[in-house]
Amino acid sequence: MVATELKGGQLGQAIRSGNVAKSGSTKRTQELNGMLHANRPNVDITRARAYTKVYRETEGQPPLRRRYRAAAEVYRSLSDRVYDYEQLVGWPTQRIRGANFAIELHAHWLADDLPNLRDRIYDPFEISDEDRKELQEDLIPYWKDKTPTAQWKTYVTPEEFDRAQNGGVSDVSNYICSNGSHFIPRWTDVIAHGFVKYYEEAKAFLAALDPNDPQSIDRREFYLGLIEVCEAIRDWAERLSASCARKAETESDPVRKEELLKMASMMQRVPWGPATSFYDACETAWCVCFFLFVEGAGPSITWGRFDQYMYPYYKADVEAGKLTPEGALELIEELYIRVTSNVWFQSTNMAYIFGGYYRYPHLDVGGLDENGKDASNELSYLCLRAMRYARTTSPAVCLMLHQKTPDSLLLEACELAAEGMGHPSFFNCEGLYDMLERRAAGLNGHSHYTRKQILTYGSPIGCVEPGAEGLQYGHTDSGIINVAGATLCALTNGVKAEGVDGSFCGKLVTYESGDPQDLTTFEAFYAAVKGQVEYAIKEAHANMLIVEKILAEQFNLPTFTMLLEGAMEKCKDATTGGALVNVGPTMNMCGFATMVDSVAAIKKVVYEDKEATLAQVRDACLANFVGYEELRAKLKAAPTFGNDLDFVDEIAADLWKHFATVSARLKLYRAGQYCDAAVQMVQSNVGYGAMTGATPNGRLAKMPISDTMSATQQADRNGPTAAARSYGKLDYSLYTNGTLLNMWISQSEMMEPS
Amino acid sequence: MMTIRDTGLHCPKSTYKLPTYKEAGLLNFSNLVRTMLNDYGVYHVQFNTIDKKTLIDAKQHPEQYPTLMVRVAGYSVYWTDLAERVQDDIINRTEHQF
Numbered sequence: 001m002v003a004t005e006l007k008g009g010q011l012g013q014a015i016r017s018g019n020v021a022k023s024g025s026t027k028r029t030q031e032l033n034g035m036l037h038a039n040r041p042n043v044d045i046t047r048a049r050a051y052t053k054v055y056r057e058t059e060g061q062p063p064l065r066r067r068y069r070a071a072a073e074v075y076r077s078l079s080d081r082v083y084d085y086e087q088l089v090g091w092p093t094q095r096i097r098g099a100n101f102a103i104e105l106h107a108h109w110l111a112d113d114l115p116n117l118r119d120r121i122y123d124p125f126e127i128s129d130e131d132r133k134e135l136q137e138d139l140i141p142y143w144k145d146k147t148p149t150a151q152w153k154t155y156v157t158p159e160e161f162d163r164a165q166n167g168g169v170s171d172v173s174n175y176i177c178s179n180g181s182h183f184i185p186r187w188t189d190v191i192a193h194g195f196v197k198y199y200e201e202a203k204a205f206l207a208a209l210d211p212n213d214p215q216s217i218d219r220r221e222f223y224l225g226l227i228e229v230c231e232a233i234r235d236w237a238e239r240l241s242a243s244c245a246r247k248a249e250t251e252s253d254p255v256r257k258e259e260l261l262k263m264a265s266m267m268q269r270v271p272w273g274p275a276t277s278f279y280d281a282c283e284t285a286w287c288v289c290f291f292l293f294v295e296g297a298g299p300s301i302t303w304g305r306f307d308q309y310m311y312p313y314y315k316a317d318v319e320a321g322k323l324t325p326e327g328a329l330e331l332i333e334e335l336y337i338r339v340t341s342n343v344w345f346q347s348t349n350m351a352y353i354f355g356g357y358y359r360y361p362h363l364d365v366g367g368l369d370e371n372g373k374d375a376s377n378e379l380s381y382l383c384l385r386a387m388r389y390a391r392t393t394s395p396a397v398c399l400m401l402h403q404k405t406p407d408s409l410l411l412e413a414c415e416l417a418a419e420g421m422g423h424p425s426f427f428n429c430e431g432l433y434d435m436l437e438r439r440a441a442g443l444n445g446h447s448h449y450t451r452k453q454i455l456t457y458g459s460p461i462g463c464v465e466p467g468a469e470g471l472q473y474g475h476t477d478s479g480i481i482n483v484a485g486a487t488l489c490a491l492t493n494g495v496k497a498e499g500v501d502g503s504f505c506g507k508l509v510t511y512e513s514g515d516p517q518d519l520t521t522f523e524a525f526y527a528a529v530k531g532q533v534e535y536a537i538k539e540a541h542a543n544m545l546i547v548e549k550i551l552a553e554q555f556n557l558p559t560f561t562m563l564l565e566g567a568m569e570k571c572k573d574a575t576t577g578g579a580l581v582n583v584g585p586t587m588n589m590c591g592f593a594t595m596v597d598s599v600a601a602i603k604k605v606v607y608e609d610k611e612a613t614l615a616q617v618r619d620a621c622l623a624n625f626v627g628y629e630e631l632r633a634k635l636k637a638a639p640t641f642g643n644d645l646d647f648v649d650e651i652a653a654d655l656w657k658h659f660a661t662v663s664a665r666l667k668l669y670r671a672g673q674y675c676d677a678a679v680q681m682v683q684s685n686v687g688y689g690a691m692t693g694a695t696p697n698g699r700l701a702k703m704p705i706s707d708t709m710s711a712t713q714q715a716d717r718n719g720p721t722a723a724a725r726s727y728g729k730l731d732y733s734l735y736t737n738g739t740l741l742n743m744w745i746s747q748s749e750m751m752e753p754s
Numbered sequence: 755m756m757t758i759r760d761t762g763l764h765c766p767k768s769t770y771k772l773p774t775y776k777e778a779g780l781l782n783f784s785n786l787v788r789t790m791l792n793d794y795g796v797y798h799v800q801f802n803t804i805d806k807k808t809l810i811d812a813k814q815h816p817e818q819y820p821t822l823m824v825r826v827a828g829y830s831v832y833w834t835d836l837a838e839r840v841q842d843d844i845i846n847r848t849e850h851q852f
Contacts, residue, residue, distance in 0.1 A: 012834030015820035023821075025765040122837055326763055355840070356831030381758035389770050393823060393830045401791050407784070408759055414784045415775070420804045422825025426787050431797035463828025464798045642848075682827040686843050704843040708827050713846045720786055720850040728794025735797070742827055744802045744849045750783055752774040 008121040009355060013040055025326070025389040029333040031085045033390065035096060041343045041357055042126040043117065044093040047294060048103035048139045050077045056142070064218075064573065067556040068225025071295055074100075075232035078294075080243040082263070084256075088283055088334055089240050089263050092290040092342060099125065099345035102297030103135075104555070105177050107143035108150050109347040110135070116348060123351035148550045149176045155546045164543045166503040168496070168691025169485040169510055170536035172543045174684070175478040175585065177346070179555045179575070180296020182461050182477070182584075184304040185563030186470025191284045191309060194273040198562040199230035205568060219571045226568070229558045233291070234272045241267035278313040278323050282331045285310070286338055288563070289361065293342050295559045299360040300462030300476070303395060304469050307365040307379040314379055325382060332386040340394040353687040358393060360462040366409055367400035367429050370456040374404040384412050387423050398460060402429040418750040427460055434733040435466040440474075440583045441736075442674035443664045448581050463680050464738035465586075470565040473574045474584030474670075476737055479540030480681055482688040483659065484591030484695055484705040485509075486536050487598045490528040491516055491618040497693020498622070500702055511535050516614040522607040525614060529599055529655070534662045537587050541666045541675060544585035548669035552576045577671040586737040587663040588681045590688050591705035593641045593712040596655060597697035600648040601638035605631075621694045624701045636698035642711025643718045644725040653729050660734035678737035679709040708740040720745065782852040800825050806849045809833070813841050 006014055021037040024030040054070040079094045093100045103110070114136060117125045127135075144150065153161050165173040189197070206223035209216040241264045248260035266283055275281040285303060292301040317323035343357035365380035387397050399405070399413040413424050436454045439447040449458075449468060457469035465476040488497065489510045496502075496509040513528040513535075552575045560574040561567045567578030605611045612620075612631050620628035620635075639648040663677040689704035697712065699705070706712045709727070716723040720743065732739060790796045802825045812819040812833050822833040824844055833841070 008837070009835045011816055012820070012832050015817055015834070016832070020820045023769045025763075025768045025770065027767050030767075030769060122835070325758060325761060326765060329763065329765070352837050353840075355837055356826070356829070356835040358829040358831055360829060378758055378761075385758060385763065389765070389768060391821065391823075393832065396829060401787065403792050410784050410787065411780070412759070414780055414787065417783070417801050418773070418775070418780065418803055420802075421823040422800065422802060422830035425798060425800040425828075426791060427798050428791035428796060431791075431795060435797070460798070680828060682829065683840050683843070686837075686840050689843075690839075704839075704846070707843070707847070711848065713843070714848050716848050716850075720852070721789075723848075723850070724786065724790040724794055724796065727790065727796045730796075732795060732797040739797045740828055741796060741799045742802065742825065742847065743799055744806075744847050745783055745786070746805045746849055746851065747803045748805050749779040749852055750776055750803070751779075752776065754771070754773060 009124055010121060023389060023391040024333055026330050028085050028087070029330055029337065029390060032334060032337045033392070035083065035085070036337055036341055039096040040126045041123070042095050042098045043131065043345070044095065044098035044100040045131050045135060045139065046077050046094060047074050047100040048135070050074045051104055052139050052142055062221055063554045064556050065221050065225060067554070068229060068558045071558045072228045072232040074294060075229070075236045078236055080239045082240070082243050082247050082260070086334065087259065087263065087279070087331065088286045088338060089244060089267055090287050090290070092294045097341045097343055099343050100294050101345040102179070103139055103143050105147055105179055105297045106345065107140050108147045111140050111144050113348045114140070120348050120351065122355035123346065123357055125345070148179065148547050148555065151550050152176065152543070152547050156543065160543070162503050163509065164540070167509045168502040168688055169482050169489065170539040171480040171482065172478065172540055172547070174350070174480060175475060175544060176547055178298030178475060179551050180292070180557045180560055181298025181475055182300040182465060182467070183292060183296070183473060183560060184302045184459065184461055184467050184469045185288055185292060185560070186565055187285065187304060188309040189470060189565070190271070190288055190563060191275045191281045194271055194284070195230050195233050195562070196273050198568065199227060201568055202226040202230065222571050222573070226558055226562060229562070237267050237270070237272050275313060278310065278317045278328060279331065281310055281313040282335060286335055289339060290342060291559050293359065295557055298475065299344060301361060302459070302461045302467065303361065303363040304459040305367065305457070306363045307377060307383055308375055311377050311379050325378065328379070329382050329386050329389070332383055333390040336386060336390045336392045336395060340392040342394070353683055356393070361395035362398065362460065362462055363395045364398045364400050364459045366402070366405050367459070368402055368404065368455055370452055372455060374402065374406065376406060376409050380409055381412055384416050384424060387421070388416055388419060391421060396425055396463070397423045398425040398427055400427050400429050400432065400459065418747055420747050425464070431732045432458055432460065432466050435736045435738065436468060438733060438736045439466060439472070439581055440668065440673035440676055443661065445674070460738065463682065464740045465678065465680065466736065466738055468581070470563060471580040472583060473560065473564060473579035474582050476584055476586050476678070477588060477680060478544055478585035479537070479587045480590050480684055480688070481533065481536045481540060481587060481659070482590050482692060482705070483533055484594035484598070485688065485692045486532040487529050487595045488621060488693055488695055489513070489532045490525065491614060491621060491696065494532070497701060500691050500693055502691040516618050519614055522603050525602060525607070526599065529595070530658050533659060537659070537662050538666070540587065541585065545669050548585060552669065582668065582671040582673055583676060583737070584668065586676045586678055589659050589677065589679045590681045590684050592656070592679055592709050593706035593715070594695055594697060594699060596641045596648060596652040597638070597712050597715060598695045599651050599655065600640070601635040601696050601698070603651070604638040605634050617696050621696060624694045625698070632698045635696055640697070640712060640715035642716030642723045642726045644722040649726050649729045652726070653731065656730045657734060676737035677735050678739065679735060680738055680740040681708065683707070707742055710742045779852060802844065802847070806845060809841070809845050813838070813845065
């Protein structure tokens with residue numbers, strides 16, 4: 001088939017499979033990039049088989065024992081394949097660009113989507129006929145009624161189950177297929193000491209247990225399980241070392257033979273033991289990252305402050321003459337290429353919204369050190385520069401910007417931004433530190449973090465969520481609240497518009513907040529909007545509490561747990577509160593500017609200018625403005641967010657605060673901490689827009705709502721500075737789970753055409 | 755502090771071609787980032803920097819843009835891998851100029 005007959009992801013893969021994507025600073029990274037694109041994303045059933053085997057063998061045994069043993073079995077089943085050109089070792093999958101997916105979370109949808117996986121337009125996956133048959137006939141039937149989604153279904157009514165996934169206002173569909181995600185492991189510790197440290201600790205804790213203490217029963221299971229997982233990791237490294245040595249034996253090129261022998265000896269040292277060089281440290285950074293991506297099912301395993309914890313190794317090697325900046329650059333590029341191979345596996349419905357296989361790995365540079373001084377170093381520059389050479393979609397490379405960040409580092413980051421790949425993200429350190437001080441702490445509390453921990457280990461996770469290395473665990477992109485839909489519900493007394501996507505069209509989708517004829521003042525209408533938002537938040541929260549309980553009871557995560565500071569002493573798994581700061585489920589606001597512009601338009605047109613009644617605006621929205629063109633024009637002419645206009649920016653700041661305040665009053669399932677608010681939900685504005693009727697800001701039914709916290713599309717008409725001033729009026733410290741802002745400045749403003 | 759900028763990098767086999775920058779535009783851009791984050795207190799920002807006309811052309815002729823990447827929100831992705839309605843939404847965002 002010629003490329004032009006293909007579409008979407010199918011087309012993309014066909015046209016990138018040749019030389020076009022072979023970018024890199026050296027021949028090696030160019031070839032590795034070529035190898036990445038020569039492989040199509042594929043389904044790997046190794047993990048599914050391992051879990052099924054262990055679960056069948058352990059029917060009726062304690063859930064934690066089964067989970068930990070299954071995790072160990074996965075390490076025992078990982079591939080030992082070593083490819084040409086690579087310097088780093090080990091892959092999460094049998095083939096490059098595989099998805100060694102979590103069947104215990106995905107089985108319920110996979111049963112329906114399996115026949116179309118190969119041919120779907122967005123995020124197609126290759127799968128062999130034999131593997132498909134095994135999934136269909138053996139693995140999926142075992143798991144399809146055991147997934148958290150299938151179990152949650154038994155806790156709620158059919159209407160609640162449907163509404164939380166297809167209603168389109170209060171939604172948890174993104175959350176329920178993820179467990180083991182959004183995490184910065186204790187990189188500094190695992191690189192410096194290796195897994196042998198956790199192995200020895202677990203053995204010591206086990207030996208100290210008193211069998212006459214009732215608590216010792218569960219604790220024994222916990223430590224025995226961790227020991228088994230550690231041993232499986234050690235054996236994996238030994239297998240990979242032997243594989244490198246075998247490949248060296250048959251290698252005729254003496255240079256490559258030498259490299260393979262080096263790789264073999266490196267795998268004898270790490271990740272089991274301490275890293276002794278930058279090269280070793282890169283290997284630990286790579287394999288721990290993919291261990292977590294395989295053990296968990298979700299996105300956003302994060303490298304965090306890579307330029308900080310890697311710098312001692314870099315500096316020592318450069319000073320000893322063992323490493324050049326170019327050599328380090330090549331290794332960083334290889335990390336980027338490898339982590340890009342780690343594709344995300346999602347349902348056909350989700351791929352339509354979140355297409356691109358992206359799994360949200362994330363790497364930060366810059367920021368402050370533990371004493372509050374600028375922390376940037378040569379590696380900060382190299383990590384940004386490596387992305388210019390490697391040109392990969394992953395990881396999200398980010399600059400933690402502070403007043404003290406050198407202009408040269410900011411300029412390096414801006415030059416990368418001008419390349420047009422969307423890298424890097426820019427973060428304001430002061431904002432990050434404010435958020436971490438209030439993380440999961442409720443309305444007026446202080447988080448469990450010390451200032452020193454925040455300065456040393458704080459960094460964003462995934463897209464934008466504040467976290468800290470080894471100190472925090474929890475799912476950070478969970479409930480999605482379509483506040484544009486909630487605003488429309490304030491006009492319709494809780495009823496969803498007809499003729500849009502999803503279910504509940506023309507039916508009550510939230511609650512009755514009042515007939516529009518009774519909302520005679522702006523204050524009354526405004527209270528209805530706030531009530532609708534609050535209702536949607538609380539409904540999502542209630543659903544997620546149930547799933548959190550199911551995850552904590554049955555879906556434990558041993559490798560995550562080892563990589564949390566203090567979890568082993570506490571004898572608590574990551575899912576049950578092993579972290580210092582436990583977060584999630586969190587609450588994400590989607591369609592912020594559509595809500596704000598809609599409320600401002602109603603305030604102006606209905607309550608100030610009295611050009612129409614609220615009931616007429618409702619009728620216009622439900623008619624998708626057909627026959628109401630004049631009213632639509634008036635509504636569209638009202639002030640919009642993103643133009644530095646106080647009339648609307650004050651509404652924005654207040655609704656912003658309302659969402660965060662309602663969220664922060666809700667308790668979490670784990671450890672008595674509180675829910676955090678966020679505005680980050682990637683491309684969901686398109687999907688939720690399709691489920692939302694026309695809105696009072698003049699937006700037509702089914703069109704995208706505003707993205708993330710950005711101004712409505714085309715509504716910020718007074719330039720980037722005015723937009724920035726509007727954004728500057730919001731209180732960021734309230735959004736303890738982060739905020740995401742998209743802006744568009746054209747390349748042609750910054751560079752000459754190539 | 756010695757930075758990479760000072761030492762320079764020697765990558766003779768590299769595929770990367772250094773573009774010609776418009777220094778004033780680049781300075782405007784870095785000032786916008788500084789002002790927005792350090793002065794106005796905005797927590798995070800990311801940019802799409804591909805010209806809108808390029809994206810419009812890429813929607814018509816995706817086969818000519820194999821390695822074109824865009825920022826969706828929180829992640830970068832190859833243009834070809836996006837659903838058309840997502841492509842439309844990105845094209846419809848506000849393109850700012852200095």
